[in-house]
Amino acid sequence: MSQNKEQILIDHLDRSLQGGETVAIGDLIGDDAEMAATWFNLQLSVDIIKEAGLYEQVLVVRKQFEQNRSGMERPLGVVRPLNFRYAMRVAACILLIAGAAVLYKYTTTNPEGLYNKYFVSYDLNTSRDMGQVDGMEQAYRQKNWQEVITRSNQLKEKDNKSLFLSGMAEMELNKFKPAILLFQLVLARNKQSGDAYFQDEAEYYIAMCYLANNQAGAGIAILEKIRGDKDHLFYKKANEMSSLDFKILKYKLLH
Amino acid sequence: MNVGNKFADEELIKAIQDNKKTDAAIMQLYQEYSEYISSFIMNYGGSRQDSEDVFQETVLAFLDIVKKGKFRGESTVRTFLSSIAKNIWFNELKKRERSGKREKSFENSRDEKEMDVSHYISEREMKQQLRGLLYKLDESCRKILLLFYYENLSMKEMVDQLPYENEQVVRNKKYKCLQQLTVLVKNDPLVAGQIKLNN
Numbered sequence: 001m002s003q004n005k006e007q008i009l010i011d012h013l014d015r016s017l018q019g020g021e022t023v024a025i026g027d028l029i030g031d032d033a034e035m036a037a038t039w040f041n042l043q044l045s046v047d048i049i050k051e052a053g054l055y056e057q058v059l060v061v062r063k064q065f066e067q068n069r070s071g072m073e074r075p076l077g078v079v080r081p082l083n084f085r086y087a088m089r090v091a092a093c094i095l096l097i098a099g100a101a102v103l104y105k106y107t108t109t110n111p112e113g114l115y116n117k118y119f120v121s122y123d124l125n126t127s128r129d130m131g132q133v134d135g136m137e138q139a140y141r142q143k144n145w146q147e148v149i150t151r152s153n154q155l156k157e158k159d160n161k162s163l164f165l166s167g168m169a170e171m172e173l174n175k176f177k178p179a180i181l182l183f184q185l186v187l188a189r190n191k192q193s194g195d196a197y198f199q200d201e202a203e204y205y206i207a208m209c210y211l212a213n214n215q216a217g218a219g220i221a222i223l224e225k226i227r228g229d230k231d232h233l234f235y236k237k238a239n240e241m242s243s244l245d246f247k248i249l250k251y252k253l254l255h
Numbered sequence: 256m257n258v259g260n261k262f263a264d265e266e267l268i269k270a271i272q273d274n275k276k277t278d279a280a281i282m283q284l285y286q287e288y289s290e291y292i293s294s295f296i297m298n299y300g301g302s303r304q305d306s307e308d309v310f311q312e313t314v315l316a317f318l319d320i321v322k323k324g325k326f327r328g329e330s331t332v333r334t335f336l337s338s339i340a341k342n343i344w345f346n347e348l349k350k351r352e353r354s355g356k357r358e359k360s361f362e363n364s365r366d367e368k369e370m371d372v373s374h375y376i377s378e379r380e381m382k383q384q385l386r387g388l389l390y391k392l393d394e395s396c397r398k399i400l401l402l403f404y405y406e407n408l409s410m411k412e413m414v415d416q417l418p419y420e421n422e423q424v425v426r427n428k429k430y431k432c433l434q435q436l437t438v439l440v441k442n443d444p445l446v447a448g449q450i451k452l453n454n
Contacts, residue, residue: 041446052401052405
């Protein structure tokens, strides 16, 4: 087929011919088998182009539809990416808070803090039958700590009770070193005599004094002994203290 | 009536025939019927991918039929789409040489009220296969032919979208591209076989 004839057929296909030319071409296609075949192929080619165009158009909309659908599904079933991310954020926050809490706990736990947290004044009335009330006891009940110390110093014969109360008075005045010496004296005397007069009291409060005086190792050792002794007068009190506090203090002592 | 941007059946048909609204119409077909048709295909042994591909071909066939004015509205769009989809899947199963039992069960599943669309489908299958010929041309040729014959742009409009100097250059290029495609069509065994059958 000549280029010219094919060009004419294409022009006919594109409807760019004038009225008379169109009729003439129509006749030619009817009479010429070769032209008819070329005309068929041209029409089929255009059908293929339209089919491909439609195919691409549907494909574009299909992709858009699938994108929209996946966007809508995300909050429902496949919450996984978002939820997972959210869960990770929550977990990270929890870890951060927990970490901060642990760090806070670690840094704020110290012997002095433990002392402040758990120190309770010795109650002369309920803890032990003190017998006859003397001036020292009177001063103690009145929380006149200096008077307790003065009266104790005036005593020619100091027993464990006066030593202990004097130690407690020093303790209440935050004078831990003299308090420790007085409690140690009580313990030493009991050890020598084999008695246990004010033993438990002296043990517990000397431990507290050690904590307050930044001698954690000595204080914890005594408190742990008390925590393991059910018969100890301060067993319950010692066990009210947090094990975590103890562990942290011990860890700090070792590192 | 178009309620909330949703076409009723009659409007959908008109939208498909109006090039400016075809995208919206295709989107509605996907939104309204893709899940329904996909479920059906999967019930008959198709995978998710099969069902999506079958639905895509169903939409293509439906658009082609409607654009050619062959949809007479004797059934609802849903029923018509179902018939097309079943035929496409049935033919696909045949191609895959599935067991006669499955085909029989498929045949039994056909609703008596369904449209017979098998003649459309066989015609469509040939087009579907020939569609690949366009993709044997280079990108510039494909674009020119699609702009002119599918999007119905004028030569002047095409110059604006293509890297060519003027309308004459575009016209010459389009002529050469169509020639190339016609040669491919002429030499395609499927077309040759079809011509022999017609003769």
